[in-house]
Amino acid sequence: MKEGKDLNLTDLVKTIQLINQPNLEGIVVTHVTTDSREVVPGTLFVAIKGYTVDGHEYAAQAVERGAVAVVSERSLDLSVPNLIVRDSSRSIGLLASAFYAYPSEQMRLFGITGTNGKTTTTTILRDVLDVLGHSTGLIGTVEVRINDKIVPSKNTTPQSSELQQLLAQMRDEGVTDVMMEVSSHGLELGRVIGTDFDIVGFTNLTHDHLDFHGTFENYARAKGLLFAQLGQMASRGKVAVLNADDAQTPLYETMTGAKVITYGIDAQADLMATDIEQTLSQTSFTLNYQGAKLPVTVQFIGRFNVYNLLLATGCLLAAGYSLERIAKALEMIHPAKGRMQRLDVPGYNVYADYAHTPDGIEQCLKSLVGVPKEKIIFLIGTGGNRDVTKRPAMGEMASTYAGTVIITTDDPRFEAYESITKGIAAGMTHDNFVEIGDREEAVRYAARLAKPDNIIVLAGKGHEKYQIIGNEKLPLDEEAIVRATILNTEEA
CATH class of the missing domain: 3.40.1190.10 (Mur-like, catalytic domain)
Incomplete structure (x- = not known):
């Protein structure tokens, strides 16, 4: 089987189980995709039913763009061969692996x-x-x-x-x-x-x-x-x-x-x-x-x-x-970005971590060995429109190990700030916390609390330099925000 270009469709589909048997003689495949926007002439388009988008609805568009055949889970009225399978999301892996020669x-x-x-x-x-x-x-x-x-x-x-x-x-x-x-x-x-x-x-x-x-x-x-x-x-x-x-x-x-x-x-x-x-x-x-x-x-x-x-x-x-x-x-290597990563803020102890689960928060804070609880300022956030059951446990872990907790969001998406922060606050075991739903403002608040003898941990985003609000991906560089805020605080 040839790799990744000019591949005979009759050879390619031997890797999957078909419910029907369309005539595929003479059809050459030059690309395989599930995204109709990526279709070019010669493409085998695989229609997948996702959680928000059903690829079957874009099959006709894929044909207009040059798809030579369509794999789907139901019969479609198309001008090209329609190959029907039980599960197209699983078939695409086998087809793509074969197309690129394993x-x-x-x-x-x-x-x-x-x-x-x-x-x-x-x-x-x-x-x-x-x-x-x-x-x-x-x-x-x-x-x-x-x-x-x-x-x-x-x-x-x-x-x-x-x-x-x-x-x-x-x-x-x-x-x-x-x-x-x-x-x-x-x-x-x-x-x-x-x-x-x-x-x-x-x-x-x-x-x-x-x-x-x-x-x-x-x-x-x-x-x-x-x-x-x-x-x-x-x-x-x-x-x-x-x-x-x-x-x-x-x-x-x-x-x-x-x-x-x-x-x-x-x-x-x-x-x-x-x-x-x-x-x-x-x-x-x-x-x-x-x-x-x-x-x-x-x-x-x-x-x-x-x-x-x-x-x-x-x-x-x-x-x-x-x-x-x-x-x-x-002994020669360094930690991954955003995993208890010490940020470049000279004279201060500021860390970024990706922790966004109860266990991740616990392990993150336990790594601060020898640091008194009252010296730890922990910013905690979680995503909107996601698992709400873990939020109280996240608050419990944060307040167990950190003397000051700033409750915020990470990617709120379409959920209200207050809905997210209240869920985390429900698990708090002490009262020394504040809820600031706007993460950028919460990071500034944390930075203003920074002193040379305490530790700030910004949890939830880690390496990420963005925040998802609604359906927009907006830039958010927490390291730059912390540096600028501390500099402004020192000058004031």
Whole structure:
């Protein structure tokens, strides 16, 4: 099968199960997409029914733009062949993978799933492999990176045809190792069908995304699909790296046919961290694996980052690297952007973090070892039109560990500011908090409280330089706001 251009449709559709059998002789496909706006002459258009847009309604438009055939879940009145399938959102992954000549099979692919820690772990893996001299690709929340080239990311897990196109581009540019964040949404919607992972890892599972999954059990099952899809082919040497300290790991062990490596701090595991010592600038611990003990000191703070470093180490051990080489590389790398990232505000202690779940907030604040609670000023926000059940627990965690709490939003979308902040305030355990729905003003308020001997944490947005209000994506550079506000305060 040829790759990515001039592909005979009769060969391409052998990868999926058709309900009907239209005549496809002589049809050549030059592009595959689910977005009618991307259709060019020669395109195979796949109509997907989404939550807000139904691609079936754009099939005629796709034909007008040059689509040579349309895949859909129901019969459509079109002037080109209409291929009917049971589930078009799953078919697109197989079609796109075949169209681009199965790019994931030609590189080593690491997949990381879990509630918190995906970005940090994939970044650690990428940075270590860079140190070890590999050509790397990264697909995640913060960015898509092909070696040193950065491409903005639309979703944590890209839509299937976009994902396969990215993987093909990485392969064609000489990438040998790809690190990918795999979200529960992406797994549930079938976005990674057609993607062949070699090593997959699990960070943890805590309260999040119940607006989408409905129940915690459904959320857990969705994450488990990554391990179930890892495959049964013993000759491929596939590995699942699982957190022995998380209650979901026994479930995932039963869901995968791959070899399992466990890691942990408290429970007995194949790979463990002991003798953990933390400061506000670094963490030291001992790596324990198969009788070997190696002390490491890293530029990451917080117990949660020890877990992320352990998971990355487990994935690299599964890939065949020695513990010694991994440990040396870990000491050379830096934390991911927006993950307890110290902002460039000379003379002040200001951090940005992506924490937007109860567990993420708890782990973030616990990383501030030795800092009195009354010295911690914590700005907390959450998104509008999303899971409301986690909001009181977020407030409870913030007030448990921070003496002053500023309650705001992150991406309010179409929900009123007050609705969001009241939900978080309902869980507060002390009265030293303020509600400021406008996040930009809330950041300024936090900055005005900054002193050389206290710590400000801006949580919820992390690396992001924007805010979604309504359906608009508006610029919001919190680091610049903090610097300007502190400078103005000093001058006053």
